[in-house]
Amino acid sequence: MKNIPFRAPSVFWMGVLAFALTLLTGGIWLVLLTENLKTTPLIPWAILVMAAVLWALWQYFNGKWKPESTSGIRHHLMRASPVSKRTLTYSLLAGMFSIIALTGFWIVLSELVQLPGNATLRPSTYPWYITLLVVAAASLSGAITEEVAFRGYFQKTLEMKGGPIVVIITALVMAPAHALTQGFLWPILLFYLLVDAMLGAMAYLTDSILPGIVIHALGLFIFFTLIWPSDATRRLIFESGADIWFWIHGAQAIVFAVAALLAFKRLTKAVVQR
Numbered sequence: 001m002k003n004i005p006f007r008a009p010s011v012f013w014m015g016v017l018a019f020a021l022t023l024l025t026g027g028i029w030l031v032l033l034t035e036n037l038k039t040t041p042l043i044p045w046a047i048l049v050m051a052a053v054l055w056a057l058w059q060y061f062n063g064k065w066k067p068e069s070t071s072g073i074r075h076h077l078m079r080a081s082p083v084s085k086r087t088l089t090y091s092l093l094a095g096m097f098s099i100i101a102l103t104g105f106w107i108v109l110s111e112l113v114q115l116p117g118n119a120t121l122r123p124s125t126y127p128w129y130i131t132l133l134v135v136a137a138a139s140l141s142g143a144i145t146e147e148v149a150f151r152g153y154f155q156k157t158l159e160m161k162g163g164p165i166v167v168i169i170t171a172l173v174m175a176p177a178h179a180l181t182q183g184f185l186w187p188i189l190l191f192y193l194l195v196d197a198m199l200g201a202m203a204y205l206t207d208s209i210l211p212g213i214v215i216h217a218l219g220l221f222i223f224f225t226l227i228w229p230s231d232a233t234r235r236l237i238f239e240s241g242a243d244i245w246f247w248i249h250g251a252q253a254i255v256f257a258v259a260a261l262l263a264f265k266r267l268t269k270a271v272v273q274r
Contacts, residue, residue, distance in 0.1 A: 009073065014157040015173060018149035021057075022177065025145040028053055033134065041126055047137040054144055061148055078152040081208045086270045088211060091202055094263035095215030097256045098198045102191070102219070103227055104252030109187040110234050111246055116183045135224045143216035150174055150196075151203035151212055159204065167204050171196035195219070201264060205271050 029050050036046035059065065063075030083091065109115065126134075150170060158166035171193050178192040179185075199212045237246060 009077075009157055011154075011157055011161065014077075014154045018154040019177060021149040021153075022145050025053065025057065025141065029138065029141050033138075037126070041130065044130055044133050044137075047133055050137060050141055054141060057148070058144070061153070077156045078148055079156055079203070079208055080148075080152070080210060083206050083208050083211060084270075087206055087267065090263055090267035090270050091206055091211035092214065094260050094267055095198070095202060095211065096218070097260035097263055099215065099219045099222060101253050101256035101260055102195060102198075103222065104249040104256065105194070106191060106223070106227055107234070107249040108246065108253060109191060110231050111237050111242075113185065113187045114236060115185065115187065115231060135221060139217045139220035139224060142220055143213050147199070147203070147209040147213045147216055151199055152209045155200055155203060164204060167197055167200035170200045198260070202267075205264070205267055 029046075032046035032049055036044060058080075061074055062078045062080055063071040150173075154173070155166055155170045158169055162169075174196050175189050175193055179189055182188045182192070199216055202212045202215065203209055
């Protein structure tokens with residue numbers, strides 16, 4: 001690819017692009033999945049179509065194709081760059097510890113405050129392999145789109161103008177988008193602020209969205225399959241009292257949050273020493 005000179009783009013327009021890209025791809029996936037399940041639920045053709053959409057999205061936003069005048073800045077902002085094995089190892093450790101902490105945190109929150117249910121496929125309605133494929137595709141699609149749009153284009157633009165504070169700015173900008181689909185409740189806003197700060201820190205430290213895509217997709221898959229389907233069965237502790245699992249999940253959130261912070265500390269050192 002040619003090394004084409006460029007100027008830092010407008011933060012406002014990068015924000016608009018990030019929201020538009022996320023909404024557009026999410027809408028495409030929803031339409032494809034709905035039509036697929038309505039017409040031929042045993043043949044998951046929507047996954048193949050969405051894979052083609054994501055491939056085209058990846059190619060263009062990574063600097064492929066015309067116009068060549070924007071090729072350099074597109075590649076720079078997407079920052080889908082490989083990282084060293086050491087950086088990747090600490091990134092994945094920090095991300096996985098964070099996911100474990102966040103699952104415990106979500107369960108605790110769901111027993112403290114009544115949360116709106118998240119839409120999930122009912123396994124009894126479709127064969128298990130269809131459910132598994134759809135959830136995996138949804139997880140990967142959501143991860144790729146958000147990482148390219150927000151941790152790539154939007155946050156990278158902010159980084160060209162500021163320091164580490166851009167991680168928090170990006171998380172705050174994304175909060176209303178999560179609230180529109182999940183609800184304007186303080187536990188939901190707090191939860192997604194932590195999620196987005198974790199993923200933003202990973203992109204900032206590694207200067208790459210690749211580790212974040214892996215962690216983001218894994219996290220979505222875990223929540224789609226193990227956490228959100230059980231939300232409706234959880235009771236508020238103010239109604240039934242706190243059982244042993246409430247305290248176990250609280251301890252889980254604290255212990256693995258500390259482990260995640262230590263892994264991020266090691267990641268920071270690995271990045272500084274590279």
